[in-house]
Amino acid sequence: MHEAPWLTVLGLGEDGLDGLSPASRQVLERAEVIMGPPRHLSLIPDTGAERIAWPVPFAEGLPILTGLRGRRTAVLASGDPFWFGAGSVIARNFDAGEWTALPGQSTFSLAAAQLGWPLETTQTFGLHAAPLTRLRPHLSPGLRAILLLRDGPAVTELATYLSETGFADTMLHVMEALGGPRERARSVSLTEALLGSFEHPVCVGLEVAGEGRAVPKASGKPDDIFETDGQITKRPIRALTLSALAPRRDEHLWDIGGGTGSISIEWLMCDPTLTATSIEPREDRVDRIRRNADTLGQDRLEVVHGTAPDALAGLTPPDVVFIGGGLSAALLDWLHVHLPTGTRLVANAVTLESEALLAQWHEKLGGDLLRIELAHAGALGPRRGWKSAYPVVQWSVTL
Template sequence: MSDTPWLTVIGLGEDGPDELCSASRNALEQASCVMGSERHLSLLSDAKAEQIVWPVPFSAGIEQLMTRRGQPTVVLASGDPFWFGAGTTLAKRLTRGEWCAFPGRSTFSLAAARLGWPLEHTLCLGLHAAPLTRLRPHLAPKRRIITTLRDGDAVAALGRYLQSCGFGASPCTVLEAIGGPRERVTEARAEALMDHGFAHPVCVGVEVSGEGDALPLTSGRADDWFEHDGQITKRPVRALTLAALAPRPFEHLWDIGGGSGSIGIEWLLSDPSLQATAIEPRTDRVERIRVNASKLGVDRLKVLHGTAPGALRGLPTPDAVFVGGGLSPDLLSYLESLATGTRLVANAVTLETEVLLTQAHARLGGELMRIEISDIAPIGPKRGWRAAYPITQWTHVL
């Protein structure tokens, strides 16, 4: 394969070719094909190359692009292709010598310039191809957010979502066709966004305000953040369990016996680079885990219906494993065969499971801890301590 790039990714703004650098213009002149959205292609009035409208779904366009490998080709993207743009996806499929890119003015930079917000202290999100629920972990008073959206109708959906979370009072600035001759700026509270019509492309600046609940930053969120049928690792034990799992950037967790999904969800809330797979044998709980993950903005949680250890075969290798239910000699034997350095954390309530953990600790070492928690409960007209079932927790690094 030649080291000369055959693919050029060009970030195009609302001004079209007028803002392009000379290198971008040269790439367009030499290209045999230009791929992009109808909106972007319409800006190239004098282009001589074959023009191909990028198909839906986006992945179909990638496959079509790959058939042109080695031929001079240009892909048009919005603004900066490597900030929530197509450039990142394309670069994963190619070697570095096959492509080059010329970014345009970023939507986020333009929006910050209009709003007067320091970009380094503003959360930037690309929700043009992602659910609005990804906002949920970030919704807290005083937070400033700039987000791209799918289309004009998504602005009203954003307003409804913020209102449903208790942040309908948030001042919003809607920026349509920013940086071009059609630019329009509209200011309104989130709850009033449904009263306006907006056009694509669009981004919104949100200053979060209202009486809604902010999701705490630390592990051990209140149990009522999760839908459950009683099968949930309770808040204090969950906090201790997450501390034992010790999530680190870019790691992958197996959450075996997912229940409500609370452990996997809180693992993912720790950092956006983390991944997790929840394994749950009951169909109703599988769906509940998915609902909880979506509601709390971590829809990237993979949920697998099955029973361990059989369901574990073929999964991406974990860096940490939590067993909240269903521990058996077969499962324990399988986990012991995982790669050196894998962290195991298992919680036991029953005597039978506790015996397994005690034996494992005797053979393999690690830490064995008994967690006993009591809370206040009425005793006639007075109060006393009510003990929960004690938890035995084994932590071990293979």
């Protein structure tokens, strides 16, 4: 017979005990320890249990919680703990038999009900601990989104960011303390938001409008959204390369010879479960890759300063590898020896020497060898003609 879990994660609303189910009330009454942010602790009456305020940053609370193992413990979280909440962090740090969860009503559900928006077509973002730039790939006229923000002043920061990105006509539906006695909802313009004052906890419904530039959803984003020194995989080649990389859920990419970071950044844009490491030998380009990733909302990109293959040891193992720079026989040898069967590899070559190297490895391991030749129309005296780019040879193979 299994022992009952000692740890329960409780979803708590702004109405405190009033919004809790009988099962959640019973957990609180029986708890020896109640742990949660000070604001959550203030929403429930004294039950005689020991109270522990969850520290900031959040990670510092996990060792404290571990030390409570064996005592009946309730952890308080906002609404639904598994929707941008603490639930998933706790779940991956404790064994399945140690914890259980009793979620409450999510802030997103309360906000959607307030606004009359269908959640299935409304995007949701937890930005209380993430930068506002996470919005950038999604910003487009007509977008409806609900955002959880860090605090009241973050509403002003959001209004500033939307103005700077060209979406100055956006309407903000600011909702404070939803579901509780302090609940307040206001619809304001960006100008009004810049002049207003807002109280934590706060969420915002966005109706995006303005002349700002929307980032296309298809692979092969415009070159000019990236800061570059000229070392960039150009848009048509990038689109074909992303197609060859063929990202799938939960996969990790090594982008060797990151340059501008365009390949790994577009990889991450394909799905929020994807991860990537960009390896770049030049320090100035490392900094540029980081700036591009941050600006385009892909701050989760890991950037490594170093030269492959020396810099590859100890990195998170990849599911897919792209070689955009630094192609050499030594690098291919290292990858062939160290990467497990099933790893996908894509390499682009421009020089005759690197083309010859890919031809040798294609003969050795098989795969697909593709020659890409592109030409753009340009002025030719008073008329127009075709200006050819250097051909690119692309080798893709599953090891």
